[in-house]
Amino acid sequence: MKAIAKVRPAPGVEIVDVKEPEVGPGEVKIRLEAASVCGTDLHIYTWDNWAASRIHPPRIIGHEFCGTIEAVGVGVTDRKVGDFVASESHIVCGHCRQCLHGQGHVCVNTRILGVDIDGGFASHVVIPSQNARITDRSIPKEIACFQDALGNAVHTAMAGPLLNQTVLITGMGPIGLFAVSICKAAGAAKVIATEVSPYRIGLAHEVGADVVLSPAEGDLDKRIADVAPGGVDATLEMSGHPSSLGLAVRSTRPGGRVSLLGVYGDPNQSVDMNSVIFKGLNVQGIVGRNLWQTWDQMATLLLGGKLNLKPVITHTMHYTEFQAAMELMKAGKAGKVVFTFED
Numbered sequence: 001m002k003a004i005a006k007v008r009p010a011p012g013v014e015i016v017d018v019k020e021p022e023v024g025p026g027e028v029k030i031r032l033e034a035a036s037v038c039g040t041d042l043h044i045y046t047w048d049n050w051a052a053s054r055i056h057p058p059r060i061i062g063h064e065f066c067g068t069i070e071a072v073g074v075g076v077t078d079r080k081v082g083d084f085v086a087s088e089s090h091i092v093c094g095h096c097r098q099c100l101h102g103q104g105h106v107c108v109n110t111r112i113l114g115v116d117i118d119g120g121f122a123s124h125v126v127i128p129s130q131n132a133r134i135t136d137r138s139i140p141k142e143i144a145c146f147q148d149a150l151g152n153a154v155h156t157a158m159a160g161p162l163l164n165q166t167v168l169i170t171g172m173g174p175i176g177l178f179a180v181s182i183c184k185a186a187g188a189a190k191v192i193a194t195e196v197s198p199y200r201i202g203l204a205h206e207v208g209a210d211v212v213l214s215p216a217e218g219d220l221d222k223r224i225a226d227v228a229p230g231g232v233d234a235t236l237e238m239s240g241h242p243s244s245l246g247l248a249v250r251s252t253r254p255g256g257r258v259s260l261l262g263v264y265g266d267p268n269q270s271v272d273m274n275s276v277i278f279k280g281l282n283v284q285g286i287v288g289r290n291l292w293q294t295w296d297q298m299a300t301l302l303l304g305g306k307l308n309l310k311p312v313i314t315h316t317m318h319y320t321e322f323q324a325a326m327e328l329m330k331a332g333k334a335g336k337v338v339f340t341f342e343d
């Protein structure tokens with residue numbers, strides 16, 4: 001079969017011909033219908049310090065995908081041939097303290113598809129059955145494929161109240177854009193978005209942000225205070241830009257929450273901790289998706305038909321056009337790039 005792989009420890013990825021994987025006990029084999037490109041794939045493509053320290057080539061990349069189950073391994077009782085499924089990229093151990101306490105999203109033995117083991121940018125992929133999340137066929141494959149990323153946004157947004165809340169979302173990458181739509185669907189009173197890229201500012205308007213602000217246009221603190229006097233109820237930090245951290249602490253009302261999903265180039269960041277304390281802020285680190293609560297919440301949101309996700313899918317192309325996809329992502333001229341796998 002054909003697959004997109006990191007073949008050697010250097011920039012780039014290529015199409016390779018490899019043996020179709022065989023299904024083992026507890027696993028399912030999926031025939032790909034669609035996949036989507038994540039920022040992580042771009043890190044692997046450009047071969048930055050993180051990728052060089054984590055990836056051991058040869059490695060088939062890709063962790064956001066959907067398709068149909070073609071075979072199930074010994075012992076699999078909860079999935080069957082013909083099921084439409086989407087990937088959960090975090091493979092957890094099931095026996096560490098966190099897993100045993102229902103906190104699989106922070107499993108200490110997590111292995112990530114397309115990073116630590118072979119992923120799904122291929123005609124077929126084999127994964128543990130529980131990582132193949134059954135998805136209703138009414139969900140278009142162009143949307144079903146990116147539930148792993150959508151789940152990051154669901155997890156972050158749902159980590160506190162949304163109904164009638166004023167929410168600030170910093171960073172309108174695909175996950176920030178998803179979060180706008182989720183907050184609106186869940187009844188937020190007002191969603192304020194920040195973004196630097198004019199292209200993504202346009203997408204933020206399309207997904208329904210009430211106010212979109214660019215740091216390039218001056219005093220963000222004042223402009224947020226103008227539309228949210230007294231502060232926002234919640235800030236979802238989805239830019240990974242250090243300046244958004246201080247902004248979150250300053251702009252969130254006393255007693256509000258700050259949910260942090262963005263990952264920082266330099267992990268050592270400083271914020272006014274006394275403000276965090278005296279404002280009584282609820283600051284949360286968010287990783288992955290709650291297993292499996294986030295997936296159930298996501299299914300309800302998707303089937304409810306209230307999510308406005310189409311504007312985020314800016315490009316659909318055959319997976320053999322992966323070079324063009326990576327370059328689009330690199331240039332920041334894309335929302336989600338979706339791959340198709342028809343012959």
Ligand SMILES: NC(=O)c1ccc[n+]([C@@H]2O[C@H](COP(=O)([O-])OP(=O)(O)OC[C@H]3O[C@@H](n4cnc5c(N)ncnc54)[C@H](O)[C@@H]3O)[C@@H](O)[C@H]2O)c1
Nearest residue numbers: 171172173174175194195196238239240241262263287288
């Ligand atoms: N914690 C997790 O489990 C997890 C999972 C996936 C992604 N992430 C992180 O979440 C973040 C969002 O992911 P994504 O795929 O949407 O990333 P992305 O890089 O596509 O989006 C980030 C956006 O923030 C914008 N931005 C940069 N500086 C800004 C600023 N000062 N103010 C406002 N916006 C600014 C960028 O232009 C970009 O559009 C990233 O930092 C990513 O690494 C975390």
Ligand SMILES: [Zn+2]
Nearest residue numbers: 038039040149
């Ligand atoms: Zn991803």
Ligand SMILES: [Zn+2]
Nearest residue numbers: 093096099107
């Ligand atoms: Zn575990």
